[in-house]
Amino acid sequence: MIDSFTKDPIRVGDDDDAGPYIIVRLDQLGLVTKLLDDAGFHYDVDEEALSINDGPYTTIVNLGRHADGPAIQKLLDDNQDPKTAPVPPRRSSSGRRR
Secondary structure (H helix, E strand, O other), rough: EEEEOOOOEOOEEOOOOOOEEEEEEEEHHHHHHHHHHHHHOEEEEEEEOOOOOOOOOOEEEEEEOOOOHHHHHHHHHHHOOOOOOOOOOOOOOOOOOO
């Protein structure tokens, strides 16, 4: 998936303490969370959004310490144009819901 402001790919970051996360523009938050929901990934969205130097507001989607960061990155990469992208198959639910 492409960032609506920078036009760069959206990347899954990794924090050794908190686990993988995605920094998302608010205008794309619904698209990203729909992809994650449809694929069966669990996440939490920060309650606060920030704008730096009058740029677009962003928030953080926390994917959890045990999330499969590479699989989520592939999901984002495979859905560069979310309006026409096919819905990925739902993953089996083997973990606890946070």
